[in-house]
Amino acid sequence: MTTQPLLSVKDIRKTYGGRIGCTDVSFDLYPGEVMGIVGESGSGKSTLLNCMAGHLPPDSGQVLFDTRDRGMVDTLTMSEPERRMLSRTDWAFVHQHARDGLRMGVSAGGNVGERLMAVGARHYGNIRSQAIDWLGRVEINEDRVDDKPSAFSGGMQQRLQIARNLVTGPRLVFMDEPTGGLDVSVQARLLDLLRGLVREMGLSAIIVTHDLAVVRLLADRLMVMKSGHVVEHGLTDQVLDDPQHAYTQLLVSSVLQV
């Protein structure tokens, strides 16, 4: 492949005291690619995600990102203003619980508009029409634009969080269990929506989940983690249909067939 990776992770290691959070994780993510990270609770997948997104400082390793102006830069050593700027513009983070990612006291329109205002938008009419446009794209009706997220259902809150994150046109989205806590029909619609947005905008994404159905639908590639180590990685269908590692085999066979 001739294209340069968008994100290149090298030997990330994070320990909590003597315990391993995650260790020896390396991979490349190319533009337009969706990477799934699966594993059981405590396998280190959230630790890894937080290290990559700059929420946690890893003990060692590098997270190289292809910035617009300077090419590949290690986000862990870049200055804090630069990193925070990156996380407002080119990066997005979708939390498992919408309340962690939303301002619950601010209307839906304000929530979507916040990122625009953070990068310097100062025209109310434009901010509002962009917010309404994005609410429409995540299937939230225009007349809910002035309602607070607390008046929304769980699924709507999650969709609002996605709209809020994608409004500035990021190139890389980190998602931490985006469908956790939603019922199956709402999950299905959210996945549909996400798949559409990812394809339409050419997003790259890293999705952490324990739900194999989510990665089957969304992810191009898959990484399976156990006890802080990556035990298997490859194309999603390949890993799920022909699991090699004992833990992956267990994981795949644990899914109930309805």
Add this chain to the structure above:
Amino acid sequence: MSDYNFAYLDEQTKRMIRRAILKGIAVPGYQVPFASREMPMPYGWGTGGVQVSAACLMPEDVLKVIDQGADDTTNAVSIRKFFEKTADIAVTEKTREATVIQTRHRIPEEPLTEGQILVYQVPIPEPLRFLEPRETETRKMHALEEYGLMHVKLYEDIAKHGHIATSYAYPVKVEGRYVMDPSPIPKFDNPKMEMAAIQLFGAGREQRIYAVPPYTKVVSLDFEDHPFEASKANHPCDLCGAEHTYLDEVIIDDEGGRMFVCSDTDYCAERQAMGHRGRLSPEAAE
């Protein structure tokens, strides 16, 4: 002379406060932490302003204290008396004659001049407080100049009310850098903050001092399509007829009667002495 040290505070404390003031003036709009002392009045009554005033006062100073523009309200009277007793200095109600003016929630109508000091009492110095409850985070936002959140508040105003409904404590950007809470002055007073006098802000409970040096650029935040507007009640003063001053609305009976009067009592009295009359002036009413 009283048994108090000059202006109540001991010299070391005044020195500490002066250092914070100097730092505040050097970095306009930046909130400088200082070791606020317990003052003989409750928090919320101007403990921050009193400490800043005490650190600024010299024996030859003339002090004026106003509360919501008035010289004769409880807060103003008690603070004026406090300094008369502890510093034995001259006091006045005339804006022009004062060298130090301590104020709560107003800027005098009379333009201030070089050599004067305006001391504000500030309840909550952090403009981002009600949007972001974490102090660690707001400090970081100031340091990195991340002020998008301030506009979220204004956005919410317009979405809810159709216009920017924030009418007091209207956020300003000082010298193109720090976003600052101008203390709860009406937004009518915001344009006056670009003035010749030194402006000092003291928040006693929150232990912060900040400052705006003379002739500093102070811009009220707004949107391109919803520009800032210095609003006031759309009436003339009922006592002096002034149409360019900030007005208080006073209920005068239980049948819906009301009057609008200048909130700056000194300015209003001076205009009346010059012969200006309003709708409810004693002579006009007869």
